[in-house]
Amino acid sequence: MKHVVLLLALLVCSPLIAAKENLELESLRIEFDNFITLDKYRPFAKPEKNQARSAIEALFNQKGNVKAHAVYMARHYLTKAKMTAEAEYLKQELRTNDAQLQAINVETLKAEAKIARMQADRARFLLNLQAEEAERERQAKQQALALVDKKTNEAELSQSELAAAREYAKAQERVAELAKQEADLAFAEIDSLRMQLESLVAKETESGLMMTLGDFVFASSSAQLKQGASDNFDRVMQFIGGYPDRTIRIEGHTDSTGSEALNKDLSQRRADAVKQLLIKNGVDASRITAVGQGEAHPVASNATEAGKAKNRRVDIILLK
Amino acid sequence: MSFNKLMKQNIIQTTKTTLKPVLLLMIVTGLVACMPVTTVPIDDNTYYQLQAEVDTVKASAVADAAPLEMKFITDKLRLAKIAKANGDKREEARYTEQIRADIVIAKLRAELNQLNQQLLNKRDEISAARVYLAELEEQLP
Numbered sequence: 001m002k003h004v005v006l007l008l009a010l011l012v013c014s015p016l017i018a019a020k021e022n023l024e025l026e027s028l029r030i031e032f033d034n035f036i037t038l039d040k041y042r043p044f045a046k047p048e049k050n051q052a053r054s055a056i057e058a059l060f061n062q063k064g065n066v067k068a069h070a071v072y073m074a075r076h077y078l079t080k081a082k083m084t085a086e087a088e089y090l091k092q093e094l095r096t097n098d099a100q101l102q103a104i105n106v107e108t109l110k111a112e113a114k115i116a117r118m119q120a121d122r123a124r125f126l127l128n129l130q131a132e133e134a135e136r137e138r139q140a141k142q143q144a145l146a147l148v149d150k151k152t153n154e155a156e157l158s159q160s161e162l163a164a165a166r167e168y169a170k171a172q173e174r175v176a177e178l179a180k181q182e183a184d185l186a187f188a189e190i191d192s193l194r195m196q197l198e199s200l201v202a203k204e205t206e207s208g209l210m211m212t213l214g215d216f217v218f219a220s221s222s223a224q225l226k227q228g229a230s231d232n233f234d235r236v237m238q239f240i241g242g243y244p245d246r247t248i249r250i251e252g253h254t255d256s257t258g259s260e261a262l263n264k265d266l267s268q269r270r271a272d273a274v275k276q277l278l279i280k281n282g283v284d285a286s287r288i289t290a291v292g293q294g295e296a297h298p299v300a301s302n303a304t305e306a307g308k309a310k311n312r313r314v315d316i317i318l319l320k
Numbered sequence: 321m322s323f324n325k326l327m328k329q330n331i332i333q334t335t336k337t338t339l340k341p342v343l344l345l346m347i348v349t350g351l352v353a354c355m356p357v358t359t360v361p362i363d364d365n366t367y368y369q370l371q372a373e374v375d376t377v378k379a380s381a382v383a384d385a386a387p388l389e390m391k392f393i394t395d396k397l398r399l400a401k402i403a404k405a406n407g408d409k410r411e412e413a414r415y416t417e418q419i420r421a422d423i424v425i426a427k428l429r430a431e432l433n434q435l436n437q438q439l440l441n442k443r444d445e446i447s448a449a450r451v452y453l454a455e456l457e458e459q460l461p
Contacts, residue, residue: 087428094442
């Protein structure tokens with residue numbers, strides 16, 4: 001009885017042993033094992049994987065036509081699991097790529113913003129440059145206009161300066177002419193004075209020998225001797241030098257014009273001036289006395305100019 | 321007691337202790353093997369419902385995305401029709417289950433194609449965006 005039971009058991013189990021030898025089933029199992037060991041698909045399609053595993057494991061209990069259908073369905077579940085895993089993997093990849101794209105887009109937006117700022121800065125810089133350039137041009141124009149004005153003014157000024165210079169030159173010319181005329185006159189006067197001095201003659205009077213200097217030796221209404229008279233006093237000095245032992249009396253006279261006191265004073269100062277000139281020319285001062293006679297001793301009528309001229313005089317007397 | 325008798329008694333005792341689980345395993349295996357693999361209920365309208373499902377799939381973008389699966393589906397639908405005509409409900413149930421499984425695979429195929437295309441487009445988009453970003457970065461100091 002026991003042997004019969006063992007035999008029946010072996011007969012029932014024989015299809016299972018045969019199924020293990022079925023290459024298709026082995027192929028499915030290996031394919032499933034390979035699939036579930038892929039890291040790429042590990043986190044995905046877990047329910048589908050379990051379904052496929054159950055279907056493949058169930059195959060070992062199938063046989064006949066039923067088995068062929070079960071194999072088909074097991075392959076279906078395996079394929080479904082693979083495709084679902086692949087779909088979920090692709091969706092994850094899409095999400096990752098979306099995130100990458102979003103990050104790149106953010107970076108792109110930042111870069112675009114930076115570039116926009118740069119362009120704006122550059123535009124501002126160019127505008128400033130243009131404004132500065134315009135300002136420089138405006139200033140250059142202003143300077144040019146100012147230069148033109150200056151040149152114009154200078155030209156006008158130079159014209160006026162030239163005219164002024166010409167006027168000045170003409171004036172100088174006139175001054176020179178006048179000076180020359182004055183010089184000529186002065187030389188003429190000096191010559192006249194010299195000639196008059198050289199033509200002086202002494203005459204014998206009661207007081208002694210007397211030489212008379214006309215008023216031509218003095219400046220008008222003054223006791224100042226003319227320079228020409230001082231320089232040409234040789235004739236007088238010759239006259240005095242001829243009588244070194246005699247004392248000298250110098251008398252000043254005027255015409256009657258003006259007050260007596262004034263004439264007295266003027267005649268005294270003229271006499272003193274001649275005295276100083278003699279001392280300067282080496283005559284001992286102790287020999288000389290100077291007296292202002294005023295209008296008291298005229299030698300001619302004061303009614304005429306010729307008489308007045310004769311009355312205005314200085315007498316140098318070498319006393320006896 | 322001789323050695324042979326002793327071994328025989330030992331074998332008989334060992335067989336008694338290990339036989340129960342083996343028998344239980346064999347009975348369970350036999351019951352599982354006798355169970356039908358498909359649980360699709362078949363009635364008079366099942367085929368028509370299946371045909372409508374197949375027509376819907378044919379009219380969708382899935383048909384273009386999974387032509388091979390559609391061919392299998394069409395062939396099996398024809399076989400299911402024959403099984404229905406023959407009154408072979410078991411065969412009809414098998415084909416019905418396989419066709420529905422094929423429809424699932426066809427839809428997954430279409431979805432995968434679409435996802436692959438989306439991914440390719442996305443990668444192209446990323447590549448173009450990177451190129452553009454690199455151009456922008458070259459302009460930056």
